[in-house]
Amino acid sequence: MTETPLVVRELTKSFGGLNVTRSVGLDLRPGEIHALIGPNGAGKSTLINLIAGELRPDSGSIRLDGRDVTGLHSEQRVRAGLARSFQVSSVLKDFTVLENAVLAVVGRRQPALNWWRSTLSDTQFIEEAMAALEKVGLVRRADAKVSTLSYGERRHLELAMALALKPQVLLLDEPMAGVGTEEGRELTDLVSNLRNDCALLLVEHDMDVVFALADRVSVLVEGQLIATGAPGDVREMESVQKAYFGTEDVW
Numbered sequence: 001m002t003e004t005p006l007v008v009r010e011l012t013k014s015f016g017g018l019n020v021t022r023s024v025g026l027d028l029r030p031g032e033i034h035a036l037i038g039p040n041g042a043g044k045s046t047l048i049n050l051i052a053g054e055l056r057p058d059s060g061s062i063r064l065d066g067r068d069v070t071g072l073h074s075e076q077r078v079r080a081g082l083a084r085s086f087q088v089s090s091v092l093k094d095f096t097v098l099e100n101a102v103l104a105v106v107g108r109r110q111p112a113l114n115w116w117r118s119t120l121s122d123t124q125f126i127e128e129a130m131a132a133l134e135k136v137g138l139v140r141r142a143d144a145k146v147s148t149l150s151y152g153e154r155r156h157l158e159l160a161m162a163l164a165l166k167p168q169v170l171l172l173d174e175p176m177a178g179v180g181t182e183e184g185r186e187l188t189d190l191v192s193n194l195r196n197d198c199a200l201l202l203v204e205h206d207m208d209v210v211f212a213l214a215d216r217v218s219v220l221v222e223g224q225l226i227a228t229g230a231p232g233d234v235r236e237m238e239s240v241q242k243a244y245f246g247t248e249d250v251w
Contacts, residue, residue: 011047033195035231036220083169098129098130108165210231
């Protein structure tokens with residue numbers, strides 16, 4: 001990538017009289033994990049949905065690798081190089097691990113294809129899917145039904161499906177939600193390694209995970225960014241302590 005992978009400028013969104021996103025501007029650097037944090041109700045999910053194309057902003061712009069994608073639908077943004085994961089696992093439980101991964105490959109290469117099962121005999125599709133599973137440690141489970149996977153393994157599969165889209169930018173919305181301690185450590189290591197494949201915007205409540213992963217942190221409060229910087233610098237800002245954490249130091 002020669003361009004900055006993601007540039008958001010003056011993004012604004014209101015629902016009725018409620019200003020949910022207020023002139024937000026942020027960017028992602030190549031190979032960066034940029035964490036977006038803030039209290040409940042700060043507008044993090046709305047901002048992610050705006051970037052993903054699931055909501056339309058009232059004003060502002062979103063550029064992906066130098067291309068203005070503000071007017072594109074979510075599917076078009078995926079094909080332009082944007083992928084995301086969700087707070088709740090969204091894999092297909094009645095399909096195998098490999099079938100889920102192949103489905104992601106098909107979605108990237110042939111979004112209008114209906115009879116996708118015929119692609120299971122396509123060597124190139126299978127190779128791409130297996131390469132994505134290799135990156136998340138699920139090759140040995142390729143033929144297993146998703147219903148037999150642990151919750152942590154399903155999270156790994158979601159990341160494999162996102163990687164199969166070959167994104168330039170990956171939006172991770174609460175990847176540690178519902179994951180146990182040991183699986184959380186494995187998932188943290190996996191997410192850290194993803195910076196070799198793309199830039200990541202991470203929404204996460206677990207501050208230990210944020211500080212283990214983030215190169216930069218942005219703090220969102222009432223729909224407005226109040227701070228952006230290195231994790232160590234942001235945690236010392238008085239405005240962040242008061243607005244996000246209250247008067248007590250909970251770091």
